Amino acid sequence: MTAAIHVEDLVKEFGSTRAVDGVTMQVPAGSVLGLLGPNGAGKTTIVRMLATLARPDGGRARVAGFDIVTEAHQVRGRIGLTGQYASVDETIPGWDNLYLIGRLYRLPPRRAKALADELLERFRLSKAAKKLPRDYSGGMRRRLDLAASLVGDPEVLYLDEPTTGLDPRSRLELWDMVRSLVARGTTVLLTTQYMEEAEALAENIVVIDHGRVIAEGTPAELRGRTGGQVLRIRPDRGADLAEIARQLSGTGGRSAVTDPDEGLITLPVSGQEELTAALHALTACGVPVDGIDTHTPSLDEVFLSLTSGDPADDTRRTA
Amino acid sequence: MTAALLAPSDPEAPPRRPSRSRVGVRDAVGQSLAIARRNLTQFKSDPSQLLDATVMPMVFTLVFVYVFGGAIGKGQADYRQYLIPGIMVQTVSFAAQVTGIALNLDFSKGVMDRFRSMPIARSAVLSGRIMADVCRLTLGQGVILAFAFLIGFRVRTDVPSVFAAVGLLVLYGVALSTIAAYVGLAIRSPQAVQSVGFLWMIPLQFGSSMFAPPSTMPGWLQAFVEVNPTTLVVDACRGLLDGGPVAGNVSGSLFWIGGLLLVFVPLAVRQYGRRTL
Ligand SMILES: Nc1ncnc2c1ncn2[C@@H]1O[C@H](COP(=O)(O)OP(=O)(O)OP(=O)(O)O)[C@@H](O)[C@H]1O
Ligand SMILES: [Mg+2]
Numbered sequence: 377m378t379a380a381i382h383v384e385d386l387v388k389e390f391g392s393t394r395a396v397d398g399v400t401m402q403v404p405a406g407s408v409l410g411l412l413g414p415n416g417a418g419k420t421t422i423v424r425m426l427a428t429l430a431r432p433d434g435g436r437a438r439v440a441g442f443d444i445v446t447e448a449h450q451v452r453g454r455i456g457l458t459g460q461y462a463s464v465d466e467t468i469p470g471w472d473n474l475y476l477i478g479r480l481y482r483l484p485p486r487r488a489k490a491l492a493d494e495l496l497e498r499f500r501l502s503k504a505a506k507k508l509p510r511d512y513s514g515g516m517r518r519r520l521d522l523a524a525s526l527v528g529d530p531e532v533l534y535l536d537e538p539t540t541g542l543d544p545r546s547r548l549e550l551w552d553m554v555r556s557l558v559a560r561g562t563t564v565l566l567t568t569q570y571m572e573e574a575e576a577l578a579e580n581i582v583v584i585d586h587g588r589v590i591a592e593g594t595p596a597e598l599r600g601r602t603g604g605q606v607l608r609i610r611p612d613r614g615a616d617l618a619e620i621a622r623q624l625s626g627t628g629g630r631s632a633v634t635d636p637d638e639g640l641i642t643l644p645v646s647g648q649e650e651l652t653a654a655l656h657a658l659t660a661c662g663v664p665v666d667g668i669d670t671h672t673p674s675l676d677e678v679f680l681s682l683t684s685g686d687p688a689d690d691t692r693r694t695a
Numbered sequence: 696m697t698a699a700l701l702a703p704s705d706p707e708a709p710p711r712r713p714s715r716s717r718v719g720v721r722d723a724v725g726q727s728l729a730i731a732r733r734n735l736t737q738f739k740s741d742p743s744q745l746l747d748a749t750v751m752p753m754v755f756t757l758v759f760v761y762v763f764g765g766a767i768g769k770g771q772a773d774y775r776q777y778l779i780p781g782i783m784v785q786t787v788s789f790a791a792q793v794t795g796i797a798l799n800l801d802f803s804k805g806v807m808d809r810f811r812s813m814p815i816a817r818s819a820v821l822s823g824r825i826m827a828d829v830c831r832l833t834l835g836q837g838v839i840l841a842f843a844f845l846i847g848f849r850v851r852t853d854v855p856s857v858f859a860a861v862g863l864l865v866l867y868g869v870a871l872s873t874i875a876a877y878v879g880l881a882i883r884s885p886q887a888v889q890s891v892g893f894l895w896m897i898p899l900q901f902g903s904s905m906f907a908p909p910s911t912m913p914g915w916l917q918a919f920v921e922v923n924p925t926t927l928v929v930d931a932c933r934g935l936l937d938g939g940p941v942a943g944n945v946s947g948s949l950f951w952i953g954g955l956l957l958v959f960v961p962l963a964v965r966q967y968g969r970r971t972l
Binding site: 448449450452453455459461462464465467468479480481482508528 | 715718726737741810814
């Protein structure tokens with residue numbers, strides 16, 4: 377089966393800033409792609425273009441086999457969108473929101489009614505069915521928005537930071553919902569700030585920063601990209617953090633990340649040579665050290681090491 | 696419930712998967728009706744929108760009949776009979792303002808993103824709005840007529856004439872609504888939409904025969920009052936409700952309404968396209 381989402385060299389400019397700067401990626405049908413990136417990386421802009429809400433300034437994309445610009449209408453018939461900022465209709469009750477959307481999809485009235493009831497039940501909103509969404513809590517509004525994006529039974533579902541603002545229970549429920557949708561063949565593009573979430577749901581992860589793809593692969597592959605190990609150093613005095621980081625960066629490997637709150641320095645090291653060089657550099661500093669160890673990095677650390685550092689430093693980019 | 700949602704799509708109503716770029720006429724009409732229903736549901740949840748458009752004219756009526764009426768209506772048998780048709784026109788012009796504000800709010804809230812990411816006819820949001828407006832304008836006229844009867848206004852013609860008057864008023868209201876829609880779409884901030892709305896509405900209302908006979912006004916103002924479509928609609932309604940000449944004013948009104956629609960419908964549609972690009 378071909379890719380359900382096929383993005384080629386996509387570009388979006390706002391004035392002089394390139395919010396999306398030549399992104400290429402594929403999402404196989406029936407899979408989940410986790411789109412990760414720090415604030416302002418361009419995630420929402422990509423999703424809005426793929427949802428036909430913004431016009432690309434360059435490149436191409438096909439969703440469910442249709443071009444997002446020239447066949448936007450066909451694309452719209454096959455997608456569901458839960459945007460980062462809830463797009464529920466605040467002026468009519470929750471139930472009416474879902475019924476309206478069902479009718480706009482041209483479901484027969486009976487079917488639209490049943491579906492509205494069903495979805496409210498599924499998202500634990502039955503009690504709030506007759507209330508206006510402006511009287512909902514943030515999480516309830518979010519859930520209504522999600523329900524709304526499922527009315528059209530989408531082939532491709534975009535979830536832009538869907539669990540932001542959800543309590544742990546709702547978050548787990550959402551994860552279950554995504555899994556069951558995928559089990560019946562829905563393709564999901566999920567943006568998130570949480571590695572944990574991407575790892576829990578996504579077969580593939582694309583990390584973007586400054587509008588460009590800086591890494592992609594399965595969660596396991598991404599871990600491997602840092603060389604498999606992270607060196608952690610805890611100096612005796614927090615004040616020494618910067619000095620150690622400076623020395624370590626001189627060893628020619630990747631740049632060290634300091635965490636002043638934890639009083640920790642982490643440095644990804646690939647292989648014996650880098651590790652030895654780092655230890656030499658550390659000894660050369662001559663600062664007292666409280667603890668030192670190496671460990672296999674979590675994805676969060678991978679994410680931080682990928683997205684921190686000088687944005688102009690192109691050597692860190694793979695795309 | 697979960698099972699129902701996650702089961703393969705209902706065979707009875709398979710999801711629409713458009714294969715062409717255009718929405719069929721039947722679907723477009725259905726979608727417009729769905730939007731119209733939504734706009735009317737808004738009034739049910741927030742009746743103040745309708746109140747705004749009818750309370751003001753009622754206040755005007757009371758003030759003009761009981762405070763200024765003696766002075767303005769000097770020489771007239773009953774100022775109420777003169778004023779009420781004017782107030783009915785004022786009601787539609789207030790109600791028209793709501794169109795612009797509501798459209799503007801739709802765009803400033805996220806709901807427009809939802810609509811735009813769905814396979815619906817481009818025209819549905821605008822035409823649904825107009826359909827709901829027709830209901831709202833008609834309802835507003837009902838309220839004002841009932842109020843007028845309460846304070847002693849009497850129809851001196853016949854029932855078909857009343858219907859003709861309401862029909863003309865609703866048509867004029869739709870024409871004014873398209874101006875308001877254009878303003879609401881062209882301007883970003885809801886507050887600015889409101890101010891600009893009053894800016895064009897006030898001269899249209901007060902520079903007319905709505906409250907006082909033009910013959911009492913200075914010459915330069917009379918010139919404006921005579922070409923003001925509000926004057927034509929007000930005078931047509933006077934004829935239809937209180938008796939007197941009708942034909943000239945009605946055809947003049949229809950001419951104006953047609954002209955306004957011809958100019959502002961394309962403008963509003965174009966502005967809508969720009970906002971939704
Ligand atoms: N409508 C707009 N006008 C101007 N600049 C914009 C607009 N939308 C986005 N941007 C800019 O484009 C860049 C990418 O924004 P985007 O919202 O796509 O980031 P994001 O990855 O979704 O971030 P976040 O995690 O904070 O949601 C940012 O620099 C942002 O300021
Ligand atoms: Mg975002």
